[in-house]
Amino acid sequence: MRMLALFEKGERLRHIGHLDIMRAMQRALRRSSLPVSYSKGFNPHILLGFASAMPVGAVGKCELMEVELDSDVDAGEFEKRMNEALPEDLKVFSCRPLPPHGPALMAQVCAASWHLKILDDDLRRRVQESIPSFLEKDEIPAMKKTKSGEKEVNIRPMILHLEAEEDGTLDMTLQMEESQSCKPSMLLESLLRHNGIQDFSVRYALTRDHLLGRHHDTLCYLEDIA
Amino acid sequence: MDLYADRIDDRIEAMLEKVQKASRYTGGEMNTQVKPWDKARLHYGFCFPDTYEVGMSHLGMKILYGLVNAQEDSVCERFFMPWTDMKALMEEEQVPLFSMESRRPLCDFDMIGFTLQYEMSYTNILAMMDLGRVHLLSRDRERDEPIVVAGGPCAFNPEPLADFIDAFMLGDGEEVTLDVTRTIRDWKESGEPRMECMKALSQIPGVYVPSLYETDYHEDGTIREMRRLWDGAPEKVRKCVVTDLNTAYYPMEIPVPYTEIIHDRIMLEIMRGCTRGCRFCQAGLLYRPVRERSLDRLMELAVSLEKSTGYEDISLSSLSSGDYTCLAELIRDLLRRFKQEHVSISLPSLRIDSILKESLEETQKERKTSLTFAPEAGTQRLRDVINKGVTESDLIEKVTDAFQGGWSSVKLYFMIGLPTETCEDLDGMADLCQKVNRCYFTVPKDQRAKGLRITASASSFVPKPFTPFQWVPQDTQEMLREKQQYLKEKMKTIKGVNFNYHESKTSYLEACFARGDRRLGRVLLRAYQKGCILDGWNELFRFDLWMEAFEEEGLDPAFYAFRARSRDEILPWDFIDAGVTKEFLWREYEKSQNAVVTPDCRKGCQGCGIHKWKGVCSYAHAGTV
Numbered sequence: 001m002r003m004l005a006l007f008e009k010g011e012r013l014r015h016i017g018h019l020d021i022m023r024a025m026q027r028a029l030r031r032s033s034l035p036v037s038y039s040k041g042f043n044p045h046i047l048l049g050f051a052s053a054m055p056v057g058a059v060g061k062c063e064l065m066e067v068e069l070d071s072d073v074d075a076g077e078f079e080k081r082m083n084e085a086l087p088e089d090l091k092v093f094s095c096r097p098l099p100p101h102g103p104a105l106m107a108q109v110c111a112a113s114w115h116l117k118i119l120d121d122d123l124r125r126r127v128q129e130s131i132p133s134f135l136e137k138d139e140i141p142a143m144k145k146t147k148s149g150e151k152e153v154n155i156r157p158m159i160l161h162l163e164a165e166e167d168g169t170l171d172m173t174l175q176m177e178e179s180q181s182c183k184p185s186m187l188l189e190s191l192l193r194h195n196g197i198q199d200f201s202v203r204y205a206l207t208r209d210h211l212l213g214r215h216h217d218t219l220c221y222l223e224d225i226a
Numbered sequence: 227m228d229l230y231a232d233r234i235d236d237r238i239e240a241m242l243e244k245v246q247k248a249s250r251y252t253g254g255e256m257n258t259q260v261k262p263w264d265k266a267r268l269h270y271g272f273c274f275p276d277t278y279e280v281g282m283s284h285l286g287m288k289i290l291y292g293l294v295n296a297q298e299d300s301v302c303e304r305f306f307m308p309w310t311d312m313k314a315l316m317e318e319e320q321v322p323l324f325s326m327e328s329r330r331p332l333c334d335f336d337m338i339g340f341t342l343q344y345e346m347s348y349t350n351i352l353a354m355m356d357l358g359r360v361h362l363l364s365r366d367r368e369r370d371e372p373i374v375v376a377g378g379p380c381a382f383n384p385e386p387l388a389d390f391i392d393a394f395m396l397g398d399g400e401e402v403t404l405d406v407t408r409t410i411r412d413w414k415e416s417g418e419p420r421m422e423c424m425k426a427l428s429q430i431p432g433v434y435v436p437s438l439y440e441t442d443y444h445e446d447g448t449i450r451e452m453r454r455l456w457d458g459a460p461e462k463v464r465k466c467v468v469t470d471l472n473t474a475y476y477p478m479e480i481p482v483p484y485t486e487i488i489h490d491r492i493m494l495e496i497m498r499g500c501t502r503g504c505r506f507c508q509a510g511l512l513y514r515p516v517r518e519r520s521l522d523r524l525m526e527l528a529v530s531l532e533k534s535t536g537y538e539d540i541s542l543s544s545l546s547s548g549d550y551t552c553l554a555e556l557i558r559d560l561l562r563r564f565k566q567e568h569v570s571i572s573l574p575s576l577r578i579d580s581i582l583k584e585s586l587e588e589t590q591k592e593r594k595t596s597l598t599f600a601p602e603a604g605t606q607r608l609r610d611v612i613n614k615g616v617t618e619s620d621l622i623e624k625v626t627d628a629f630q631g632g633w634s635s636v637k638l639y640f641m642i643g644l645p646t647e648t649c650e651d652l653d654g655m656a657d658l659c660q661k662v663n664r665c666y667f668t669v670p671k672d673q674r675a676k677g678l679r680i681t682a683s684a685s686s687f688v689p690k691p692f693t694p695f696q697w698v699p700q701d702t703q704e705m706l707r708e709k710q711q712y713l714k715e716k717m718k719t720i721k722g723v724n725f726n727y728h729e730s731k732t733s734y735l736e737a738c739f740a741r742g743d744r745r746l747g748r749v750l751l752r753a754y755q756k757g758c759i760l761d762g763w764n765e766l767f768r769f770d771l772w773m774e775a776f777e778e779e780g781l782d783p784a785f786y787a788f789r790a791r792s793r794d795e796i797l798p799w800d801f802i803d804a805g806v807t808k809e810f811l812w813r814e815y816e817k818s819q820n821a822v823v824t825p826d827c828r829k830g831c832q833g834c835g836i837h838k839w840k841g842v843c844s845y846a847h848a849g850t851v
Contacts (some may be wrong), residue, residue, distance in 0.1 A: 013484070015248035020484040027256070027482060027536030030567065044568050057243065085536070087256040203240060 002098040003067045003078055004105075006223055009060035010089030014206075018053040024090060025065065031085035034078060037068040051105035051211050051222060052112065052176065055183065058206040064222055066098055066105050098226060108226055111160055111212040111219060112176050114184050117169040119203040124168035127191055131164055134194050142186040155190060158182035160219070173212065173219070234321060235329060241315040249485035250278040251312065253326035256482040257534060258304075259295070260327045266301040268411040270294050271325060271335035271358075271372065273305040275342075275350035276762065281306045282481065283489035285543060286341055286378065290399055292477030300407060303327040305338075305358070307350040307760065316357055323358035332358025337373040337410045339403075340391070342380035345739035346732060346762040348387065351376075352754040355390070362751065364392050364437055369420055373410050373427075377403075379512055381434075382465075383691045385798040386739050388436035389747035393427045396802060397465030397512075398498070400474045402432045428459045432466035434802070435459065441744050441798075447785055449743065449796040464803040465512075469842045471498060471519045476527055479534035491539035491572075492531045494524060496556065500545040501827035501845060503834075505613045505818050506602070506644065508690035509545055511806050514836045515843030516827070521552055521559065528560060532569060540564075541572045596635035596679070597628045603644055604654025610821040611646050613814070618658065626665045634675035636662060642709045642727070643687040643701035645818065652709060655682065656716040659723050666722070678722040684713060686733035690740050691799045692806060694814035697791040700737040706730040731769040735761070737787035743798040746786070748779045807835035 009021060016024075026046045029036045038044040047068035054060050075095040082092045118124040134140070140156040158180050161173035174182040189200050213222040242248040263269070272291055274281030281287060287304075294302035303325035308316060316323065322331035332338060332354065340351050352362055360374065361367045367374075376387065377395035384394040395402045409430060413423040428435040438459040442450040454461065468474045476495070483490070499516035500509070519527075528540055540560065542550075550556065560571050601621055603609045609616060625636060640655050659682050666678045686706050689695045701709075710727045717725035739746060753775035760766045776783050791797065793812060800808070810833060817824060824832055827845040831837070837846035 012252055012254040015242055015252055016484045017249070020249060020486075023486075024256070024482075024484055027538075030536035030538070031533065033533075038568060056248075087254060089254050203243065 001069050001072050002100060002102075003069055003073065003075070004096050004098045004223065004226060005065050005067060005078070005082065005092045006094040007060075007063050007065065007090065007092045009054060009058075009063060010091075011059055012089045014057050014059050017056050018050070021054065021090070022048070022050065024087070028082060028085040028087075028090075029067065032081040034067075034073060034081055035070040037070050049104055049106060052109050054208065055185070055206070058114075058184075058208050061207055061209045062211070062221075062223070063208070064105050064211055064226070072097075094223070102226065105222065105226055108213045109211050109222060110175065110177055110214045111173055112208055113161070113171075113173045113210045113212065115169055115171060115205075115207045115209060116184050116188060117167075117205045118188075119205065121168075123197075123202065126195055127170075128164040128168040130191065130195050131162060134191060135159070135162060140190050140194075142182070142190045144186060155182045155186060159187065162187075176211075234324070237319050237321050238324065238329060241312065241319060241321065244315060245309070245312045247309070247485065250306070250309070251326075252484070253329075255326075255484060256536075257479045258327060258481045261295065261301045263301060263328060263330070267299040267415070268297075268301070268337070268407050269335045270300060270302040270407060271305055271332055271338040272302055273332075273338055273340045273351075273354055274307070275340055275347040275354060276307050276760075277309060278306045278483075279485070279487045282483050282487045284341065284343065285493045285495060286399065288477055288480045288493075289475065290339075290341075290403055292480065293400060293403060293475045294407060296475070297404070297407070299411070303330070303335075305332060305354060307347075307354055308357070310760065310766065313353070313357065313759070323354055333360050333371060335372050336414050337375060337407065340374070340376040340378075342376050342378040342387070344762065345380060345386075345736045346767075348739060348750055349754045349758045349761055351387070351390065352751065353759045363389055365389075367392075367420065373423060375406060379509060380740075382508075382512055382802060382804055383740060383742070383799040384434060384436060385441075385744045386742040386746040386750060388744045389751070392424065392435065392437070394434040394436070395466070396432050396434060396463060396804070398468040398474075399466070400468050402430065402466045405430045406433065425456065425458060428456075431464060434463045436744075439801075443743075443745075449798060452796070452801055462801055462803050465805060467515070467805070467839050467842060468498075468517070469839065471495075471517045472523045478527070478530040480531065482535045482537070489541070490537075491541050492528070492535060492537045493541055493543045494528055494531070495519065495543045496524060496547060496550050496553075497544045501549065502546060502615060503613055503814070503824050503827065503832065504602075505611070505694040505814055506641065506687060506690075507545075508693050511692050511811075511834075512804055513545065514805050514834065515839065515846070516549075517842065518551060521556055524556060525559060525563065529563065532564065532567065538568060539570050539572065596637055596681070597625075597633050598637040598639065599624065600639040601658060602639065602641050603647075604640065604651045604656070604658060607821050608644060608647060608651045608654070610823050611818045612644055613818070613823055615823065615826065618661070621658070622661060622665060625662050626669070629666050629669045629674055632675050634666070634677050635679040635681075637681045637683065638662065640682060640684045641687045642684045642713070643706050643733075645687075645695060645698045646821075647701075647709075649712075652713055653716070655684070655713060656720065659717060659720050663720055663722055680720075680723045682717060682723055682725045684710065684725070684727040686728055686730050688733050688737045688740055691797065692802075692804045692811070694811050694818055696741065696797065696811065697793070697795075697815060699790045700734070700787045702788055703730050703734055706733070729764060729767070732761070732764075732767060734783065734787055735769070735772055738783045739786075741798070742786050745779075745781055749775045749781055752779055805834070805836045805839070810834045 029046055037047045049066045051064035079092050079095045139154045141152050142155045143150045144153045158175035163171055165171055211222040212219045213225050215225045291302050294300050305325055355362055374392045376391045377399050381394045381396055409426050424435045427433050428438055438456045440455055441452045444450045497518040499513045501516050504510050602614045662680055689698050717723050753772050756771040758768050758771050831845055831847050836843050
């Protein structure tokens with residue numbers, strides 16, 4: 001069976017990269033003694049998939065992974081045994097079986113919602129005030145890192161939602177599909193540039209709140225439609 | 227305290243955003259814990275004087291970390307040497323060196339302990355204390371500063387660190403560590419001055435307190451006398467020996483790092499000590515007598531460690547795993563037990579004359595890595611000099627077995643600069659590589675794995691204390707470099723061979739500190755003040771600054787590295803009883819000069835002196851020699 005697990009990547013682990021988190025999950029699965037399936041072949045590995053790689057520096061509130069199991073396990077039991085095997089800052093908080101032949105989680109992600117809080121109070125206010133004029137633009141150029149270097153892309157259509165909360169924390173939903181993908185750092189740089197700031201070494205706290213998928217052309221929480 | 231903690235925490239977070247590999251400093255790994263600080267009577271800061279990746283690969287640290295934390299009244303937290311980028315930020319932001327667990331500064335701990343694995347980590351000890359706001363010199367430390375202790379193989383010549391370390395623990399750490407922590411705990415609660423703690427520590431068997439001794443020198447720089455400054459201090463300090471490994475503490479769970487470290491697996495120490503008596507090998511003599519863990523105990527440990535870590539790899543660890551009495555049985559049992567869990571078993575220090583072909587085939591079922599052989603020298607004569615009881619036909623036979631068994635990658639370890647070495651011995655190394663190459667091609671093409679890779683590594687020999695070569699000079703750098711170049715040219719002509727060698731400057735400095743005396747503390751301090759840190763990392767090693775430091779302190783590095791010592795010279799480590807006697811070592815030295823071999827202890831006791839621990843060495847018979 002395929003099990004869907006929702007987990008949280010805590011504050012302390014925000015600097016731990018995706019591959020390291022993946023390895024930590026694999027080891028936790030091994031410790032849990034759950035009947036996880038292994039790939040065939042010379043170097044068998046656990047069949048485990050993440051919906052999306054997490055950028056280094058971000059906290060994850062609701063990340064998704066899928067695990068292949070050799071035999072059926074009750075979702076509550078899965079959650080309990082995983083949490084016994086996981087370190088403090090990495091915890092599973094909900095599980096349910098996935099349809100056996102559905103597409104991989106990774107193929108279903110369309111967007112993600114984020115919170116980004118610039119730590120400097122003045123700068124945060126300044127950026128907050130500039131949002132309406134920022135969103136009025138038809139084209140927002142941003143630099144995207146690719147394998148072959150940097151290239152300029154227009155991120156305006158990828159900003160699905162952007163507003164500032166009362167304290168200036170940015171609440172945003174950014175598209176995240178293979179061809180059309182905008183990282184929070186790209187948006188932030190554009191916003192800073194919009195404010196005439198060229199130094200992008202701004203300190204901020206970043207949280208990914210949800211991964212989103214599409215259901216009849218409507219964005220929904222990925223865990224609700226997977 | 228909390229306000230302070232929050233502020234520091236925020237500054238640490240800001241630094242972590244800027245450094246490379248922040249995962250070195252984050253902590254929170256599986257099987258680590260933040261024990262309540264205020265409830266503990268003793269706070270132990272365990273310091274590994276190198277980076278996280280190196281330190282977390284070290285078995286001894288995992289044992290002692292588990293041991294101290296298993297004591298209800300103690301807290302043990304880890305410290306590592308930060309990389310240069312982090313160090314610079316910490317200095318700039320004035321953030322003290324902080325522990326991995328609770329992020330407390332080093333100076334808050336009651337005691338801090340350094341493990342001394344190699345000489346090139348010494349400047350890191352000073353850097354860590356400095357960053358951690360602990361006075362570098364023992365004599366400058368205040369009543370409420372931590373007691374600084376050190377242990378590990380390099381503690382067997384503690385003198386170059388005598389100015390900085392309050393107490394050294396010699397030998398196996400599992401028991402003496404607890405004696406030391408209790409003594410420090412009681413002293414801390416007693417309110418007595420620091421000197422009382424030093425005296426109390428010196429009464430623990432296996433503990434050396436350098437401030438209770440003083441050394442005088444002859445005009446030629448050799449030692450005249452080492453004097454006790456307090457009558458109660460022992461004249462000789464005898465190393466600690468854990469007599470039974472089955473009852474000795476071993477952790478059932480070990481920290482599992484997020485980031486990849488050098489040895490990222492379960493290390494199962496199957497035995498301690500070695501009966502081979504290779505004359506260059508300090509570990510082989512220091513860790514005597516040989517003690518094995520039982521099959522039952524090892525299975526018990528393997529099962530709980532696999533369960534608690536989720537590691538997919540178990541490596542059998544010891545100086546000479548092939549000599550473990552029931553090796554084939556152990557490997558078979560482990561493979562059988564972990565068949566479902568996809569665990570692979572590896573043997574890191576495989577000796578070419580002991581491993582069974584059967585076990586080779588067993589390990590290969592899981593994964594094929596490269597096989598390592600250590601002939602050390604190129605000719606039989608030189609192998610006899612160093613008492614490496616391995617012959618060319620042994621090597622050829624084992625390598626052929628390996629090639630037939632489907633391996634195509636072989637590593638060969640050699641040393642250059644061994645005593646009595648000549649050009650012929652260097653030619654012998656190339657010759658051996660050539661023969662290994664031929665072995666591969668004698669296996670029919672359809673029966674061998676593709677892509678022959680022979681890696682030949684030549685390290686430079688460093689004479690070490692408590693070995694039969696403790697009296698001999700090291701080759702000069704010119705000699706070593708010439709030999710390296712000569713070999714490089716020779717090896718070029720052999721197909722499939724990749725030759726590499728170590729930087730000779732590092733070996734030179736290592737030789738100075740390995741056999742150095744107390745005066746070298748001044749050089750160490752000066753080199754550190756000039757900016758030497760992380761000397762074990764080639765890209766950061768500043769040989770020029772080290773030479774300046776020697777010069778400014780009026781000491782000659784050649785005196786320590788290139789000088790032949792006479793039999794009656796007082797050596798800086800003579801006050802230590804490491805088990806093996808000086809007479810035995812001298813006898814071995816003389817035999818080496820005539821290329822006479824000494825058989826393995828299992829073939830008859832050679833009277834090394836270790837039999838004074840009654841009944842611990844299974845091969846000792848009193849009265850021999």
